[in-house]
Amino acid sequence: MQRQPLDRDQRIALLADMLLIRAFEERIVQMAHEKGRLPGMQITCMGQEAVAAGVVRALAPDDVVVTNHRSHGHLLARGVDPGALMAEIMGKQDGLNRGKSGTLHLADPSRNVLMTSTVVGAAPPLAVGAAFAQHYRGEANATCVFFGDGAAAEGSVHEAMNLAAVWRLPVLFVCESNCWAGAQAHKEHCPIGEIARRAGSYAMPGVMADGNAVEQVHDAARDLLGHVRAGRGPALLECHTYRMRGHGEHDPQHYVDKAELALWAERDPIALHAEALRRAGLLEPDAAERLRQIATAAVDAAVAFADASPYPPAAEALDHLYVNPLPPLAKEG
Numbered sequence: 001m002q003r004q005p006l007d008r009d010q011r012i013a014l015l016a017d018m019l020l021i022r023a024f025e026e027r028i029v030q031m032a033h034e035k036g037r038l039p040g041m042q043i044t045c046m047g048q049e050a051v052a053a054g055v056v057r058a059l060a061p062d063d064v065v066v067t068n069h070r071s072h073g074h075l076l077a078r079g080v081d082p083g084a085l086m087a088e089i090m091g092k093q094d095g096l097n098r099g100k101s102g103t104l105h106l107a108d109p110s111r112n113v114l115m116t117s118t119v120v121g122a123a124p125p126l127a128v129g130a131a132f133a134q135h136y137r138g139e140a141n142a143t144c145v146f147f148g149d150g151a152a153a154e155g156s157v158h159e160a161m162n163l164a165a166v167w168r169l170p171v172l173f174v175c176e177s178n179c180w181a182g183a184q185a186h187k188e189h190c191p192i193g194e195i196a197r198r199a200g201s202y203a204m205p206g207v208m209a210d211g212n213a214v215e216q217v218h219d220a221a222r223d224l225l226g227h228v229r230a231g232r233g234p235a236l237l238e239c240h241t242y243r244m245r246g247h248g249e250h251d252p253q254h255y256v257d258k259a260e261l262a263l264w265a266e267r268d269p270i271a272l273h274a275e276a277l278r279r280a281g282l283l284e285p286d287a288a289e290r291l292r293q294i295a296t297a298a299v300d301a302a303v304a305f306a307d308a309s310p311y312p313p314a315a316e317a318l319d320h321l322y323v324n325p326l327p328p329l330a331k332e333g
């Protein structure tokens with residue numbers, strides 16, 4: 001397939017996206033360890049930025065995104081406002097979901113981010129439903145769903161792939177193979193190295209990409225979306241990457257081999273892409289640092305916005321939970 005190469009601006013935009021995600025997640029890590037600063041569990045995608053940036057930049061605005069518990073990168077790449085995201089993570093009133101989601105159940109209908117499901121393996125069946133709606137309405141767009149290598153062992157994921165294939169639904173399944181599912185290494189929950197090979201069981205294309213090489217991820221996603229949009233059914237993209245932090249910030253990852261972590265640190269997706277751009281003569285020596293400062297300033301502004309937002313009033317606790325709320329129950333007696 002003849003593919004249009006990315007231009008300079010697109011290649012730099014991938015770097016800027018990854019830098020914003022990294023700056024945001026670094027701040028989450030910092031705040032998660034400040035007592036009382038953030039409520040609940042904090043799960044970051046540090047090290048996996050190339051998957052979010054590469055896949056999401058290949059999507060069209062009308063495409064639907066469904067994601068999982070490790071979702072901040074997907075949302076930021078999709079253009080979700082960092083201030084609204086930070087306020088939501090803090091449980092504030094001006095948060096993306098009025099403080100009712102926190103970090104784990106995020107949605108942004110204005111950007112077609114349908115849902116974040118923290119139930120492992122629940123996102124793919126939801127994506128099949130969204131894709132069924134697209135297909136039924138005769139729309140030309142697709143649904144992209146992110147899930148982990150651990151989730152790929154859940155029955156629901158295979159039912160979703162099977163049904164999407166039988167009905168030729170426009171779903172791009174994206175498996176972020178980050179070598180871990182909680183404290184379980186890949187080989188403890190998966191007998192084959194490449195999850196992408198399972199696509200063959202559902203007669204769909206399955207592609208394995210280097211998940212730390214943002215342009216490779218982007219090109220693979222774009223090619224597979226071409227297949228999906230042509231009405232030829234779903235596709236599976238597996239991105240091989242590494243979870244650089246514990247499962248969440250409560251997890252000191254004592255079970256992780258330090259040498260393995262160091263090896264992956266050398267394959268940092270941001271440094272790799274910046275170096276590729278420099279070698280191609282597209283990035284001046286201090287340009288990456290300037291982009292990093294812009295990302296840090298955006299995160300500073302997001303934190304200031306979130307800090308200034310109040311907590312939602314208790315009286316609103318049951319509001320805004322449903323698109324079409326049920327009528328209030330009639331009082332007895």
Ligand SMILES: Cc1ncc(C[n+]2csc(CCOP(=O)(O)OP(=O)(O)O)c2C)c(N)n1
Pocket residue numbers: 069070118119120121147148149150151152176178180181182243247
């Ligand atoms: C149905 C279900 N089982 C277990 C959990 C607890 N849990 C949350 S994340 C996780 C690991 C998921 O691993 P993976 O799918 O590889 O995603 P990753 O965390 O590596 O991004 C587990 C077991 C859950 N949230 N839902």
Ligand SMILES: [Mg+2]
Pocket residue numbers: 148149150176177178179180181182
């Ligand atoms: Mg995983």
